[in-house]
Amino acid sequence: MRALQFFVLALGLAFLPASSFADDAIVITIKDHRFTPSEVKVPANKGVVLTVVNDDPTPEEFESKSMKVEKVIKGNSKATVRIGPLKPGRYKFFGEFNEATAQGVVVVE
Amino acid sequence: MIGALLIVFREVIEAGLIIGIVMAATRGVAGRSRMVTIGITAGVLGSAVVALFAGVISDAFGGSGQELFNALVLGLAVLMLIWHNAWMARHGREMAAEMRQVGTAVSTGTRPLAALAIVIGLAVLREGAEVVLFLYGIVASGSSGASTFAGGLLGVLCGAAFSALTYFGLLSIPSRHIFAVTSWMIALLAAGMAAQSIQFINNAGYFAVLGTTAWDSSWLLAEDSLTGRLLHILVGYTERPTELQLVVYIATLLVMFLMMRWARLPAAKSVAA
Numbered sequence: 001m002r003a004l005q006f007f008v009l010a011l012g013l014a015f016l017p018a019s020s021f022a023d024d025a026i027v028i029t030i031k032d033h034r035f036t037p038s039e040v041k042v043p044a045n046k047g048v049v050l051t052v053v054n055d056d057p058t059p060e061e062f063e064s065k066s067m068k069v070e071k072v073i074k075g076n077s078k079a080t081v082r083i084g085p086l087k088p089g090r091y092k093f094f095g096e097f098n099e100a101t102a103q104g105v106v107v108v109e
Numbered sequence: 110m111i112g113a114l115l116i117v118f119r120e121v122i123e124a125g126l127i128i129g130i131v132m133a134a135t136r137g138v139a140g141r142s143r144m145v146t147i148g149i150t151a152g153v154l155g156s157a158v159v160a161l162f163a164g165v166i167s168d169a170f171g172g173s174g175q176e177l178f179n180a181l182v183l184g185l186a187v188l189m190l191i192w193h194n195a196w197m198a199r200h201g202r203e204m205a206a207e208m209r210q211v212g213t214a215v216s217t218g219t220r221p222l223a224a225l226a227i228v229i230g231l232a233v234l235r236e237g238a239e240v241v242l243f244l245y246g247i248v249a250s251g252s253s254g255a256s257t258f259a260g261g262l263l264g265v266l267c268g269a270a271f272s273a274l275t276y277f278g279l280l281s282i283p284s285r286h287i288f289a290v291t292s293w294m295i296a297l298l299a300a301g302m303a304a305q306s307i308q309f310i311n312n313a314g315y316f317a318v319l320g321t322t323a324w325d326s327s328w329l330l331a332e333d334s335l336t337g338r339l340l341h342i343l344v345g346y347t348e349r350p351t352e353l354q355l356v357v358y359i360a361t362l363l364v365m366f367l368m369m370r371w372a373r374l375p376a377a378k379s380v381a382a
Contacts (some may be wrong), residue, residue, distance in 0.1 A: 047317065047320070057249060058246035058247075058249055059163070059242045059243070059245070059246045060246075061239065061242075061243075065331075065332040065333050065337075065348060066327065066332075066348065066349055068308050068312070068347065068349065068351075069312060071167075071175055071176070071312075072163060072167070072175065072238075072239065072242055073167075074163055074164050074167070074242075075246070075249070077164060077167075079167060079172065079175075080172040080173070081312070082311070082312050082313070082314055084320075085320050085321065086322070087322055087325075096116065097116065097242075097243050097246060099112070099116075100112065
């Protein structure tokens with residue numbers, strides 16, 4: 001029973017919003033199915049919040065296998081994308097609905 | 110057009126592989142096709158509704174609604190798959206015996222059908238919503254309209270054909286092995302889904318523990334390659350899993366096997382239906 005209480009408590013604590021995320025959000029804008037900036041730098045071993053603004057009228061899916069992210073962003077709206085903690089390196093991301101042009105990379109250092 | 114075909118094909122096979130495995134697992138069960146049809150129809154209708162309310166879902170829970178929704182859909186599918194496997198562990202042998210005696214149809218296995226209809230519905234729902242949004246974007250933008258839309262439809266057809274191939278491929282397995290094979294496939298499928306589900310919870314900003322990358326096998330098998338994608342769907346292959354994903358993956362397999370073992374115990378037979 002005590003073990004169960006401890007487990008529930010631990011679960012509750014773990015579900016608290018993570019405070020280890022960096023405060024200043026990085027903004028990436030989608031326009032004409034391209035990302036601006038198409039390369040962003042983020043610190044290593046730390047959760048980072050990206051704000052992705054879709055200025056196109058059509059929806060886009062912000063996706064990255066290496067960062068384990070996929071999120072649909074409707075036209076003319078914005079979304080929050082959480083990544084990391086990541087080890088130093090280059091992590092590609094792309095817009096799945098317009099993969100030919102929508103390409104970018106997160107540089108972790 | 111080719112671009113649209115590929116995107117839609119990718120989404121459709123993701124749901125289609127799951128449908129193929131589930132159908133093979135319920136081979137010869139009476140009333141199965143009705144349940145599969147209900148699952149797919151509900152999934153398609155549901156994905157249209159999800160696509161319609163995509164904005165509302167995304168904005169819910171402080172902008173993490175989409176991640177939590179995906180996590181919930183995957184989590185539910187995992188529970189249903191565990192229940193199905195436990196059920197089959199208890200009744201699979203009698204079903205296989207009955208199948209040999211009376212030919213094809215067996216009446217025993219109507220119970221897991223409901224669980225599997227839900228799994229199919231959820232799989233179609235998740236991938237279908239993306240397809241609907243993608244096709245809507247094409248129609249809305251108007252520019253490259255007709256040919257891209259045709260590409261999308263062709264993608265659906267190719268995806269459906271691929272799923273049929275999976276199903277008939279699995280059917281070629283002799284009937285005395287098929288339940289064992291599909292049980293394994295469903296166990297790995299569920300473990301992969303659970304690992305994906307916990308990642309969505311992380312992406313929503315919750316449960317931020319064991320976030321360190323356990324390994325990087327992208328040099329060996331890239332997750333966006335064809336093989337990588339297929340293995341991602343089938344066994345949950347991830348090129349850079351977090352430690353938490355690994356723990357959840359193994360835990361799901363453990364729970365699955367414990368449930369199957371428990372369900373197989375003769376004593377338990379009289380307790381639960």
